[in-house]
Amino acid sequence: MQKYNPKKIEKKWQEYWAKKPKLSAADEKSKNPKFYCLDMFPYPSGDGLHVGHVEGYTASDIYSRYQRMIGKNVLHPIGWDAFGLPAENFAIRTGVHPAKSTQKNIKTFTKQIKSLGLAYDWSREIDTSSPEYYRWTQWFFLFLYKHGLAYRKKAKVNWCESCKTVLANEQVEDGVCERCKNEVIQKDLEQWFFKITDFAEDLIKDLDKIDWPESTKTAQKNWIGKSEGATVKFKINKDYNLEVFTTRLDTIFGCTYCVVAPEHSLIEKLKLQIKNLKEVEKYVKLAKKKTDLQRTELQKNKTGIEIKGIKAINPFTNEAVPIFVADYVLSTYGTGAVMAVPAHDERDFEFAKKYKLGIKQVITPNLDAYEDTVRILEVLRKINNAAKKENLKIWLLGGLGCAFHATIIYRACEDLDLIARDDIEFKKAIRLFEKLGFKKIKEKKLSEGLTNYIFADKEGIEIDIGPNVGEWGLLKKDFEEDKKNLNGFEAYVLSKKFHVNLKELLQKKRNKEIDNMDLAYLQGKVLVEDGFLVNSGKYSGLASEKVREEMANWLEKNKLGKKTTTYKLRDWLISRQRYWGAPIPMIHCEKCGWQMVPEKDLPVLLPKVKDYRPKGTSPLGTNKDFVNTTCPKCKGKAKRELDTMDTFVCSSWYFFRFADSKNQKEFASKDKIKKWLPVDLYVGGAEHTVLHLLYARFFTKALHKYKYIGFNEPFAKLRHQGLVIAEDGRKMSKSLGNVINPDDIVKQYGADVLRLYEMFMGPLEDSKIWNTKSIVGLSRFLDRVWKLSAKRKTQNAKTQLKTQNLDNLIHKTIKKVTEDIENLHFNTAISSMMILVNEMEKENIIQITNYKLLITLLSPFAPHIAEELWHELGHKKSIFLEKWPQYDPKLVVEKEANIVVQVNGKVRDQITVPADAKENDIKRLAFESEKIKKYIPNVDNIRKIIFVPGRLINFVV
């Protein structure tokens, strides 16, 4: 037999399979249960296939080959997500029509995919840029339009004044145009939207019934961003209420101002009453010019301006608060207006700090602490007054575990003139406490003849007074000049329950970092969590969660607001002022308005143009024959919509098309959809976690709502392949020059080796680092498999006895490989086959049945070599028509067990016993062991025995 030469055999079998397309095709007539295994179809970029593609495609190839071999009728299709920006940019650069470059790329991809031995049903191949396909993309647009799920409204686009063009987000770098480096501004243009928000609730709810990675599900939930809260009406005058949305109605007593987004209608409506209208309008104009990026970049430096002349009345307190316009409030979320509670919201806090607005605490994390604080405050005042009378200066500190209370105390301390500077003052202070009814409860001798005293009053408020020794190391280091002051005496006021060290507070004060309202400095952050209400009228003392409910009910009863649920999810803007996409099938008539292109006129063909550059509107506008048309309704002159659709629209329904890719009457027939869908296993990159997967679910739900299909989730089971990282630990990228081209690996080692290597690298879903050196291991493995064929012998009685152990192992391997494929644990499946091969190598003779079992197990992973070895045995049909092997349960059971003997949980010995050995026998055997005798000289000392059948016995002494 010749040496293993992948180049030769792989080409041979690829040609063989190409001649037998049924091997990889779905069977429309079969009565076997169906299995739809789908890869995320690739964008055929000029760079060719990436090793990341190979990973996902190999995984789904193994899985679908396996499904076929266990008797399923498998649909495993492939196609091209062919519209998109890179082809268009290439056209702008070179003048080559995108269709041409795309077709060329598709050819490359096809060749590459075939060279990997991936078993796709090529008869169903689709290309989203072909009119046969995008005809149905356009049909979907009309379908959504007919049901009110597609609509037109003004929306912001990135606009470059110097290029006079609309830019995609990717073309805006740091707020400037990537081509001319001019500032990008925001311009309102009429755009088409899909009303995905109609399905927000279902898109969250139905995640429960699909088998997807939890991380993907939560990412979708976060993206949809459901928040439950309330809208509240703040009265401005008798005709106008400012409606705000809040999830923290419980903090409303702490609202010290309101903020509206620059786009808010209030500014226009109350124009006449606004005293500083010019200023406000100037701010609004400036804010509107900012891109989203610029707005978010300024997170830490919020801007805004008060709208003078109007106030908003808090319905709970009847207080009138100022109104600001600021671009940290988003016009597109909630009502575009918020009530600001700086004490309990970081953004509001930051803004309040900057513009010196009121900060009012209304939530405490600990009601007891809060009450204690109030009492401590009283004590402090009492001491302060008494000390003043005696002309005594005492530094009193007080506080609790919660910085909020520390703040309050701190503020009270402001007017206390602090420290006892010497022994005389210290003694005076002690006398003063006694006079005020404090009793000395503890006395602690410190070094150098100094003493620390603790006083307490009847209510348990404690004063801890003593010298400053070493406690302030930090301060000493940082504030050398203050050293003298620190060598005095200090006193803490404490409550029984909460002890406090206000060292940090003092440090900040000395550093002059603290201003009166600066809560953030004191606690590092604003208290945004739920807690208990304080300073909130009749709601004080109650828990946040409960109060929100009560307050919302009160609002509803008094018609001042209502419970509201909002979502972050926005409607999907699908208009692209771009050439290389599916034209939007709409016509605008001066008389009749927007009209659908009649279905019979689809597809609206993408016209030929000379200049692909966007010009403010899509390049389609340069073709006058395309632009000018007749109105489908009045037959008068009309103009076509010039924009194309976002490529995500094309990929939102492609999995339906695979069920019936040649259908000329429908996007897919109801029967075929019913036969093949939903997708049973969907494999693809995690970068599509939100957009593509969410859009595909939206389309499915829309079809379901209007009774086109009988299910409402497209992908029953989803798995992501992990990233393949370059050898240098960075992402593979052309500019870094660390990209691995799968063609090179195929050329050097063969497709089977590449497939095995990528599967052996690690768990499918983990990101893995590419290591070219390691590939050779898989090459050696296949080489060994190849060489085994020399040892195979037909079965006879003599060899049977000899190979008993191997029979055992092979059936264990069948079990393991089968389970691993089911769970997509391909790395361990391969390693178990390696173990088998290592054992087989040691034998002189291998039974033919066992040899066949091995190559059948290997066949989904390394199809070429398996097919070659199979035919080499004299078979005339493909190995992929074989049934998947079944293991013999009798052969999988171990006859002997290795029992680990532990003493106090540490392994001290091992004994081999029959698999069904009883605890008593094992115990006896264990005690015979010299090693165990060493650790347990006296059997009577054993306190406890833990016995795990077939595994271990543990003696506790």
Place this chain on the structure above:
RNA sequence: GGGCAGGUGGUGGAACGGCAGACACGCUAGCCUUAGGAGCUAGUGCCGCAAGGUGUGAGGGUUCAAAUCCCUCCCUGCCCACCA
């Protein structure tokens, strides 16, 4: 800043309450070969000649037994990011 995933030898990883390091790469020694990015044999977590000890990011806890479960902290990667 938020969410998610993760941290195990020189490397990729295995084990996912019960022998830590399967399998593979690399490395070391020997054999074979005209030669080796070939093949074969043996070894390979760390400390130690050995007996033995020690070891899964750090610290604590639960348990007869923890890489695995719970708490605190640290680090890395990915995604989202002013959503009231």
